Amino acid sequence: MRARSAVLLTLVALGACARRPPALGPEPVGAPVSAGAEALGDEPRPEGPPRPVARSGLLGEASYDLPVEANSWVEAEVTYLATLRADVLRRWLERTDRYASFVRAVLREHGLPEDLVYLATIESGYDPLARSRSGAVGWWQFMPGTGRAEGLRIDSLVDERRDPVRSTRAAARHLGGLFDAFGDWALAVAAYNAGAGKIRREIERVGSRSFWALATYGTLSDETKRYVPRLFAVAILAKNRSRFNLPEPAPAPAFAVDSVLVDFPVPLRELARLGGVDADALAALNPHLLAGLTPEGLYWVWVPPGTGAQLQLAYRRSDLWKFGGYRLYRVRPGDDLDRLLLASGWDRERFRFFNPQADAPRPGQTIVLPAAAVPFLLASALPAVAVPPPAKVSTATPAPRSRRSLGDAAAGSPDTGRRAGREDARTRGPGRAATAVHVVLRGETLWSLAHRYGTTVEALRAANALEPGATLRPGMQLKVPTEASAARRSDGDLGVPSRRATTPAAESMREHVVEPGETLWNLARRYGTTVEALQRANNLDSTTVLRPGVRLRIPKNPGGR
Incomplete structure (x- = not known):
């Protein structure tokens, strides 16, 4: 040893x-x-060869299976x-x-x-x-x-x-x-x-x-x-x-555990909530899970005795399991809290529940997100910065566009190349439905794509001549023949409303000059609107980071329409 x-x-x-490493339970x-108290110097130090002593006087009447x-x-x-x-x-x-x-x-x-x-x-x-x-x-x-x-x-x-x-x-x-x-x-x-x-x-x-x-x-x-x-x-x-003069063993329940098999990272507190077991008891049985979180892949979790079957069933029946569970994500530069909330579909309270140590996520920090959010964050480009317009913007002028939007129009833009690799230009003729080409990411299925784009598995199969049971491969290009596809980015939009809506009329707008530290999220709260409404009003996408001095249009009505 x-x-x-x-x-x-x-x-x-x-x-x-x-x-002690951080844990989510007591x-x-x-x-x-x-480390500083291993030896105090008052212990008996063996001196000379050991001398025999009376066996019965020392060992008593007890039996031993070691050679005492x-x-x-x-x-x-x-x-x-x-x-x-x-x-x-x-x-x-x-x-x-x-x-x-x-x-x-x-x-x-x-x-x-x-x-x-x-x-x-x-x-x-x-x-x-x-x-x-x-x-x-x-x-x-x-x-x-x-x-x-x-x-x-x-x-x-x-x-x-x-x-x-x-x-x-x-x-x-x-x-x-x-x-x-x-x-x-x-x-x-x-x-x-x-x-x-x-x-x-x-x-x-x-x-x-x-x-x-x-x-x-x-x-x-x-x-x-x-x-x-x-x-x-x-x-x-x-x-x-x-x-x-030592106390005899007190009557107490013997140590025992039951077990549950999980197949992706699951916070112990969430597992306890699903199964209706005490979160502290679950944490005490799993002190080896240093962050209170199971690792990637299959892993047995110890649970209180007698609760394994009910907890396993609750886990398998949960939306958590049906929709792919959670994944670990390493925060990248540009991943501010607003971006992570948008990708995950969580509010701040839910985000803190799963990531109590990450109130202000830092690059390099590992956090927990819904599995579907991670491919989106990894596949989409890092955030652009909204650029202030050269002249003052009046309520009648077009809203400032993000650097991403301006760059998309420039020939040879790196972002244009990335986007072209993900999604074809959407066109619509008389009587034609909007279509898109989606590049399959690892872990995606026809079911998850149908759910994302608001269509059906059968429609995706028909549009792509896929046989029942066909397996998707990363990099495969799929046609998405739905009206919803025209409003979504194929690289992982998780339900953001369409940005094709026209800019609201000038009379329903007010103007705000961005100050240091402000985000779409806190501006939406301040003005009683939503992040999506601000994005629509200013032609911004989900990866835009505001820069001080940018002028934003603020919808006067909560819907931003």
Whole structure:
């Protein structure tokens, strides 16, 4: 594992606190390890070879499935824990009792001694958020390399070392491998602390396969020398509580989880809302989801026992699932809040619900959006800037156009080339319906395109001579034979009203000169109109960013017509 144990029995007594990643729910009770409080110097230091002591006097009448030794080193640890660290030990055993039945079951499944349940007690006190100075994390204090080697996912969104279920199974695999390598549980436990390579070198140096010989005559650290005796001491204390004035396990529900399979990023709070379960309870079962959000792709989420079936059904029946769910999006330069709200179709309150850390989105920040919004944001050009007209605009003059609009008319405009690659010019003759050509994006289907353009799957098939069951490929060009298509951009318009409406009459307008920091959204609120009405009145599109000094026409009536 690593050269230093993450948790020593003095830490909780000091109330040590570690930096914790952001989460969307309360974190489990228990103080994680502070990097500055790993060793206080008052622990028993093994001196000389361990001396045998009376077995019955130390081990009591309890049975053990680890080779617990009755010697002076183990006795010193028992005395230290039961006296100087009794309060800490009580808290640790209280948490151990809650999770013991679950951990014992996993150990049995892997054919391991059940007394290894106390290994997590001395490692972390069963705090899933525990973090050592060296970077070991979770109940079992895995270092990143060891955790990944045992199949745990560790990245910026997920750290499964903090997952009680997955990390316990990983620890069982790791311990089983160490026993296979050394054939002795004392050596395997020492290797869990110091690393298998260190123990192999000590065996070669000392010429013995006895942990006690290595600890006496080798070069093991004091921490590793104490590690095995401490594990044995905690097992003795937990099994002889009345002798050491420790409380017996309190009646309480054993730790258990149910599970739900999700197939795209889902905020835990939204999953809790869908299933009618407590959001805090859901967050506490999933401390490994660092932002309270499931990752991309298929992922099992732990839910309160007995709620899995109802929550899975609610998830599959939800609009969230039917319409493709959510995706992660990295904010790009020019993606202001107005643009993100327009793409998502959310209001500010809904946006904050899913992105409480992103009140003012910054370039490079990762946020959650409806899946349908992401292709639009990625495919459309970055925002242009509205350019002030050269002369004062009266209420009778045409409204100022965005740089995008002016650039579209210029030969060789980059934006013109992009738009031409997305959508043919729309024409209408007598008796002819408007048409458009849509370039298929990844993840789009006939159903989603029909929904977007206000048509039907059958109409799209007929217009493009597609057979039933035909699969769309990214880059494919589709004809969209609907009236609605003439009013929408094929690269991802998410329902913005048509901008082909004529400019309102001058008498229904007022004029506003844009000041620094103003957006279409706050101007719409100020004047009691809508963003769409302002866009129609000024021939602006959804990607336009206002610049100070621009004169805007403001519709006097809320509809902007």
